Amino acid sequence: MGATMKAMRLHRPGEPLRLEELPVPEPGPGEVLLEVRACAVCRTDLHIVDGEFTGGKLPIVPGHEIVGRVAGRGPGAALFAPGERVGVPWLASACGRCRYCREGRENLCAEARFTGFHRDGGFAQYAVADERFCYAIPDAYGDEEAAPLLCAGFIGYRALRMAGDAPRLGLYGFGAAGHIVAQIAIHQGREVFAFTRPGDAAAQAFAMRLGCAWAGDSTGPAPQPLDAALVFAPVGALVPEALGAVAPGGRVVCAGIHMSDIPSFPYARLKGERSVRSVANLTRRDGDELLEVAPRAGVRPATRRYRLADANAALADLRRGAIEGAAVLVP
Ligand SMILES: [Zn+2]
Ligand SMILES: [Zn+2]
Secondary structure, eight states: OOEEEEEBBBBTTSSOOOEEEEEOOOOTTTEEEEEEEEEEEEEEHHHTTSSSSOOOSSSBBOOOOEEEEEEEEETOOOSSOTTEEEOHHHHHESSSSSSHHHTTTTOTTOEEETTTTTBBSSSSSEEEGGGOOOEOOTTTTTTHHHHHHHTTTHHHHHHHHHTTSSSSSEEEEHHHHHHHHHHHHTTTTTTEEEEESSSOOHHHHHHTTTTTTTEETTTTOOOSEEEEEESSSSOOTHHHHHHHHEEEEEEEEOOOOOOOOOOOOOOGGGTTTOOOEESSSSOOHHHHHHHHHHHHOOOOOOOEEEEEGGGGHHHHHHHHHSHHHHHEEOO
């Protein structure tokens, strides 16, 4: 009999995760076994649990913002030393051969596999990962604080890059990604405008505390024309709103893995060379850059800690928009 671990596992979308006793996974060739120290809860986990984002493995242990210590190495794994602190992101692997992979755009690889979706993730005491897609965690961050950097930070940073120079930046949705991106953008000297759920005074106050120039309701007008807007909330209706808020030439970047349908809107909203684009997953370059930029910019992720067994409560709080910053499971 091998060792066992506790894990929170999804058997069917729409059902709560179940606390289970599973075998500790064995690292395969090129893989590391991590003792999980913290795993943040992402909106994509919620989409998977709620059945809005399908096609992965079932049953599945969700969680793709893992901070762990190397507890074992599979054959040939040599990038990280035993005991080293390692981060595991959403992109678990890519083919390495296709056009996208060869161009450093592995986020678009048709054979890309994702942590906590195609392979078991970090809502557990142990997890295995392909070491080529893992990151060393900067010393500036504790385990719990580092976890949200691994998706909210990475994909948020990719979205920020897509916004270009954009001195006046709107953020639609001020959760885990929004509050990290805001700190980087402010450090870069941009003016940040935070749009939250209508009437969410707590999120608006949080945005102002972090140094945003303005915070208000996502359904209302912007106080001045924006150069770009990043839409983190998975709400398609915000796309025409954001287009209405950007100046001619402005960009609207949809940064979520999943979004509800975008309602039709008059062409006048897009006119003037405004554009809309999406962001898919992350490349390893996004992760490397974010982990270099975040400590320099003094990014401090706000977290709320939950026990592993309370993963369902964390998901419920995220669904209600009741978390300031990011929910993090600590086994
Ligand atoms: Zn995520
Ligand atoms: Zn590929």
